[in-house]
Amino acid sequence: MKRIIQMTVNGEPVELAIEPNRTLLQVLREDLELTGTKHGCGLGDCGACTVILDGAPVNSCLVLAVQANGREVLTIEGLEENGDLHPIQKAFVEKGAIQCGFCTSGMILSAKALLDHNPRPSEIDIRTAISGNLCRCTGYQKIVEAIQAASETMAGSGGDAR
Amino acid sequence: MTEFRVLNSRAPRVDAAGKATGRAKYADDLTMPGMLYGAILQSPIAHGKILNIDTSKAKKLRGVKAVVTAKEAGLVKYGVSPARYDETLFAHDKVRYVGDEIAAVAAVDLETAQEAVQLIKVDFEELPAVFDMFEAMKEGAPQLHDEYPNNITAEVHQEFGDTEAAFAECDFVMDHTFLNKRQDAAFIEPHACIAVFDLDGKLTLHTATQVPHYVMRTVAMVLGIPVGNVRVVKPYVGGGFGPKAEATPLEMGAALLSRQTLKPVKMVYSREQVFLHSRARHQFYAEMSLGMKNDGTMVALKNKAVLDGGAYTSFGIATVYYSGSLLGGPYKLKAMKYDGYRIYTNKPACGAQRGHGGVAHRAAFEQLLDKTAVKLGMDPIELRLKNIMTTGDVTINELDMSSLGMKECIEAVRNGSDWNNKKGKLPKGKGIGMACGFFVSGAGYPIYRSDTYHSTVVIKMSEDGGIVNVLTGSAEIGQGSDTVVAMIAAETLGVPLECVRVTSGDTDLSMDLGAYSSRQTLMTGHATKEAAEQVKKQIVDVLAHEMNCHPSSIEFRNGKVLFDGGPGDFRHIRTNYVKEHRGWTDPPTDDYLTFKEAARIAYLKLGTLVGTGKYKPPRLGGAYKGAAVGTSPAYGCSAQVVEVTVDMETGQVTVDDMTDAHDCGLAINRTSVEGQMQGSLSMGLGETLFEEVKFDSRGRILNPNLGEYRIPTALDMPNVNCIIVESNEPNGPYGAKEVGEGAIMPTIPAILNAIYDATGVRINELPVTSERLFMALKKKEGV
Ligand code: FES
Ligand code: FES
Numbered sequence: 001m002k003r004i005i006q007m008t009v010n011g012e013p014v015e016l017a018i019e020p021n022r023t024l025l026q027v028l029r030e031d032l033e034l035t036g037t038k039h040g041c042g043l044g045d046c047g048a049c050t051v052i053l054d055g056a057p058v059n060s061c062l063v064l065a066v067q068a069n070g071r072e073v074l075t076i077e078g079l080e081e082n083g084d085l086h087p088i089q090k091a092f093v094e095k096g097a098i099q100c101g102f103c104t105s106g107m108i109l110s111a112k113a114l115l116d117h118n119p120r121p122s123e124i125d126i127r128t129a130i131s132g133n134l135c136r137c138t139g140y141q142k143i144v145e146a147i148q149a150a151s152e153t154m155a156g157s158g159g160d161a162r
Numbered sequence: 163m164t165e166f167r168v169l170n171s172r173a174p175r176v177d178a179a180g181k182a183t184g185r186a187k188y189a190d191d192l193t194m195p196g197m198l199y200g201a202i203l204q205s206p207i208a209h210g211k212i213l214n215i216d217t218s219k220a221k222k223l224r225g226v227k228a229v230v231t232a233k234e235a236g237l238v239k240y241g242v243s244p245a246r247y248d249e250t251l252f253a254h255d256k257v258r259y260v261g262d263e264i265a266a267v268a269a270v271d272l273e274t275a276q277e278a279v280q281l282i283k284v285d286f287e288e289l290p291a292v293f294d295m296f297e298a299m300k301e302g303a304p305q306l307h308d309e310y311p312n313n314i315t316a317e318v319h320q321e322f323g324d325t326e327a328a329f330a331e332c333d334f335v336m337d338h339t340f341l342n343k344r345q346d347a348a349f350i351e352p353h354a355c356i357a358v359f360d361l362d363g364k365l366t367l368h369t370a371t372q373v374p375h376y377v378m379r380t381v382a383m384v385l386g387i388p389v390g391n392v393r394v395v396k397p398y399v400g401g402g403f404g405p406k407a408e409a410t411p412l413e414m415g416a417a418l419l420s421r422q423t424l425k426p427v428k429m430v431y432s433r434e435q436v437f438l439h440s441r442a443r444h445q446f447y448a449e450m451s452l453g454m455k456n457d458g459t460m461v462a463l464k465n466k467a468v469l470d471g472g473a474y475t476s477f478g479i480a481t482v483y484y485s486g487s488l489l490g491g492p493y494k495l496k497a498m499k500y501d502g503y504r505i506y507t508n509k510p511a512c513g514a515q516r517g518h519g520g521v522a523h524r525a526a527f528e529q530l531l532d533k534t535a536v537k538l539g540m541d542p543i544e545l546r547l548k549n550i551m552t553t554g555d556v557t558i559n560e561l562d563m564s565s566l567g568m569k570e571c572i573e574a575v576r577n578g579s580d581w582n583n584k585k586g587k588l589p590k591g592k593g594i595g596m597a598c599g600f601f602v603s604g605a606g607y608p609i610y611r612s613d614t615y616h617s618t619v620v621i622k623m624s625e626d627g628g629i630v631n632v633l634t635g636s637a638e639i640g641q642g643s644d645t646v647v648a649m650i651a652a653e654t655l656g657v658p659l660e661c662v663r664v665t666s667g668d669t670d671l672s673m674d675l676g677a678y679s680s681r682q683t684l685m686t687g688h689a690t691k692e693a694a695e696q697v698k699k700q701i702v703d704v705l706a707h708e709m710n711c712h713p714s715s716i717e718f719r720n721g722k723v724l725f726d727g728g729p730g731d732f733r734h735i736r737t738n739y740v741k742e743h744r745g746w747t748d749p750p751t752d753d754y755l756t757f758k759e760a761a762r763i764a765y766l767k768l769g770t771l772v773g774t775g776k777y778k779p780p781r782l783g784g785a786y787k788g789a790a791v792g793t794s795p796a797y798g799c800s801a802q803v804v805e806v807t808v809d810m811e812t813g814q815v816t817v818d819d820m821t822d823a824h825d826c827g828l829a830i831n832r833t834s835v836e837g838q839m840q841g842s843l844s845m846g847l848g849e850t851l852f853e854e855v856k857f858d859s860r861g862r863i864l865n866p867n868l869g870e871y872r873i874p875t876a877l878d879m880p881n882v883n884c885i886i887v888e889s890n891e892p893n894g895p896y897g898a899k900e901v902g903e904g905a906i907m908p909t910i911p912a913i914l915n916a917i918y919d920a921t922g923v924r925i926n927e928l929p930v931t932s933e934r935l936f937m938a939l940k941k942k943e944g945v
Contacts, residue, residue: 036184100640101181102400
C-alpha cells in the first residue's frame with residue numbers, strides 16, 4: 001500500500017505516493033531524479049548517499065522515505081545559489097578534492113553540516129566529520145584542505161583563502 | 163626550459179564543477195523509456211556440477227520479460243588474455259566459486275527481477291573444493307579446469323644472466339618470504355550498465371568501465387555480432403583501480419537480455435556482488451634470495467611467486483609475469499631468476515589492481531633490502547643509492563629506463579622527511595622506514611596481439627572557431643585523463659583551457675585501449691598532441707596565405723595570434739570576419755587577431771577543421787618468452803619515507819607521516835599528480851594495515867561490505883608531504899609519464915620497514931593488524 005508523504009526538498013515542497021519500504025535514497029534518485037546523491041553500498045557503510053535531513057547529515061540509504069515525512073531534505077542539487085557554486089563546492093573544485101567524484105556529493109554535504117554547526121573547525125574536527133564518508137581516490141588530504149579553505153571563505157575572514 | 167602556458171599548472175579539472183554539483187552522470191544515474199531491470203543468479207556453492215536448470219517458474223512470474231542461461235547465451239569462451247579464455251557468460255557444466263553466474267532475468271522492475279532469480283531452480287552435484295593455493299597445487303587436489311592440470315593457470319620461468327655463477331661470487335645471501343592477502347579495489351561506485359539493442363542489431367552499451375574498447379570486443383565476440391555493431395559509451399566512472407578493466411557478466415548479460423527483449427536493460431551490482439565479481443588484487447606468496455657483496459653491492463636476485471588467482475584467469479597471466487619483470491629495477495643486478503605460478507582456487511577470480519602484479523613482490527624485495535642494510539650496518543638509503551639505476555640504464559630483463567629520477571626521488575625524501583636526524587634516533591615504539599619502486603607508463607603491447615594503434619584522437623574545431631572539440635575513446639575514471647587531454651590540446655594549439663571541450667569514453671569517437679597500466683597520459687597525450695598539431699597547421703597555412711607571410715612567423719598564444727611576435731596588420735581578416743558575423747554577439751575587439759577568428763577564416767577555406775592523431779609504442783623489450791610484460795615506452799618511479807607509532811602494549815600501528823617523491827616526467831597538472839600520489843599511498847596504507855577479503859570454510863566471503871572490509875578513512879590517513887620530481891621523458895608527450903600506479907609501489911614496504919624500526923620485529927604477512935603485531939611482539943619477548 002502506497003503512503004502519501006510530504007517533505008521539503010532543496011527548499012521546494014514535494015508530495016509523493018510511495019511504498020513504505022522504499023528508502024529516502026531511492027525516492028530521491030528514482031522518483032525525484034536527484035541523481036547527485038549516490039548509491040555506493042546501501043548499507044550505511046560508505047556515506048556516498050549522505051544528505052542533510054533537518055540540519056543533520058544522514059545516510060539516506062538507511063532512512064525510509066516515510067521517515068522523511070514532514071521534514072526538510074537538502075541534497076547536493078540544492079547547494080547552488082543563483083547559479084553560483086556554494087563556497088564548499090568551489091573549494092572542492094579549486095583544491096583538487098575531486099577525482100572520480102562518486103564520494104563528492106556526500107563529502108560536501110557532510111562538510112556543510114559540519115560548517116553550519118562549527119564554522120572554524122580544526123583539522124581533526126574535519127577528519128572526524130567526514131570519517132563516515134569513504135573516498136578511495138584522494139587519500140582525503142585535498143578534501144580536508146578544501147573544507148578548511150571553505151571555512152575560511154565562509155567565515156568571511158577576508159584573508160587568504162588558501 | 164620550455165615555458166608552458168597551460169601545462170604544469172594547477173588548473174582545476176575540467177569535470178570538477180559537474181561532479182561538485184551532482185550534475186555528472188554515472189551509469190546508475192541513467193534511465194531510458196521502457197527500460198527493464200536485470201538481475202543475475204549466482205552459484206551458492208563453491209564447486210559443483212550443474213545437473214539441471216529449471217527456469218519455468220521464473221518465466222511465469224508477472225513482469226518477467228526474459229530469462230537467459232547458457233542455452234541462450236551460448237558457450238563462447240572469453241577472458242582477458244586470448245591465451246587463456248576460460249570463462250563462459252553463464253556456467254553450463256560446472257560452477258567454480260560462490261558467485262559464479264548461472265542465469266539472468268530481465269523484468270519490469272528490480273524487485274520482480276530479483277524475485278524471478280530466486281525462482282530459478284538449479285540442481286547441483288556438489289564437488290570437493292579447494293581454497294588454498296598451496297593445497298590446490300598438490301597431487302590429488304580438486305581440479306577446477308580439466309585443461310589446466312594441477313590448477314596451474316600459468317607458470318613462468320625466466321633467467322637473466324647466470325644466477326648460479328653470480329650467487330657463487332657473493333659474500334653473503336639474504337632470504338625473505340612474504341605473504342599478502344586478497345584485496346578488494348573498493349571503488350565507491352559499484353559496476354552498473356544499460357544495454358540498448360536497436361532493431362537493426364546494433365548495440366549501445368553504457369557502462370562503468372575502464373576499457374570501453376576491450377568491452378566492445380569481448381561483448382561482440384560473446385554475443386556473436388560484428389565488432390562494428392557494438393558501441394560502448396562510458397559515462398563518468400566512480401573509480402576503477404583495475405577490476406573495471408575487463409568485460410563483466412553484467413555487461414554481457416544486459417546486452418543479451420536487451421537483444422532478447424529489444425528493450426533497454428539496466429543492471430547494477432550490489433556491493434556484495436562487487437566483492438563476488440572481484441578481479442582485484444591476487445594473494446601473492448613471495449620467496450626471495452638476494453646475493454650481496456660485503457661492500458653493499460647487489461649482485462643477484464632469485465624470486466619465486468605463487469599467486470592465488472581464484473576460479474578464472476582474468477588478467478592472471480600478465481599478473482604472474484609482472485611479479486617477476488617489475489623487480490628488474492631500479493637497482494643494478496648481474497643476474498636474476500624468476501619462477502612464478504598462478505593457481506586456480508574455488509574463489510572469485512583475481513585480476514589487475516593498482517600496481518598490477520608488482521606491489522607484493524616489490525614489498526618483499528624492499529623489505530629484503532632493509533634486512534640487508536641491517537646486516538651490513540649500512541643506512542638503507544645509502545644501500546639503495548649505491549645500487550641505483552639512472553637515466554639511460556637498461557634493466558637486466560631489458561626494460562629501458564629512458565628517464566629515471568630515482569636518485570633525485572631518494573634524495574628528496576631523505577631531505578623532506580629529515581631522515582638523517584631521525585633514522586636510528588627515534589625512541590622505542592616510533593619508527594621510520596623507506597622504500598622505492600617503479601612502474602610502466604602504459605603497457606608496451608595491447609592485451610591481444612595486434613598492430614593496432616593504442617590510441618587515436620580526433621580534434622574537430624567548432625564552426626565558429628571558438629571551441630576545440632577533442633574526441634577520444636580514452637577513459638576518464640577519476641584519474642583525470644580528460645583534464646590531461648584538454649591541457650595538452652590547449653597547450654599545443656595556444657588557446658586557454660576553457661576553449662577545449664573533451665568528449666571521451668566512447669568507442670565511436672576514436673580508438674583507445676583505455677585506462678589501465680597507467681597509459682592515458684603518455685599514449686592518449688601523444689595522440690592528442692599530434693591531432694592538435696594537425697589542426698594548428700591547417701589554420702597556420704591559411705593565415706600565412708591570407709597574410710602573405712611565412713607559416714613559421716605565426717604563433718598562437720593564449721588564444722591570440724602573433725605574427726613575428728607582434729600583432730601584425732590583420733585588418734582585412736578582421737573586417738572579413740566581422741562581416742561574416744553580423745548580428746553575432748561577440749565581435750572581436752582585441753588588439754591581436756584571435757585564434758577564434760583565425761580558425762573561422764580557415765574553416766571558410768577548408769570546411770570543418772579536423773585533425774587526427776595516433777600513437778603506438780615502437781617495438782619494445784627483449785626476445786625471451788614473456789618479454790612483452792613489463793615493457794613500456796617510459797617508467798615512472800618513486801621513493802617514500804614513512805613514520806609510524808606502534809603501541810607496544812597492543813600492537814596498534816598509527817602512520818604519522820608520509821613523504822613521497824615521484825618522478826612523473828613533466829607534471830601535466832600538478833594538483834592531479836599530488837592527488838594520484840595521495841590516493842595511491844592511502845590504498846597502500848589500507849592494504850598494509852587492514853584490508854583482507856576473508857572466506858569461510860565453504861568459500862563464502864565473510865566480509866563482502868565496506869563495514870567489515872575496512873578501507874582507510876579520513877582518520878587513518880595522515881597528510882602526505884608530496885614532492886614532484888620532473889625528469890624529462892623523451893618518449894612522453896611534453897616529457898610526461900605515469901603517476902597513477904607507480905606511487906603505490908613503495909608504500910607497503912616503507913610502512914613495514916618503519917614498523918621494524920619501531921619494534922625490532924619484521925612482519926612478513928599482511929595485513930599488520932594489531933593482533934598480528936601483538937603476537938609477533940610477544941614472540942620476540944619470549945626469545
Ligand atoms: S549508500 Fe548509503 S552509506 Fe553507502
Ligand atoms: S573521489 Fe573517488 S571516491 Fe572520492
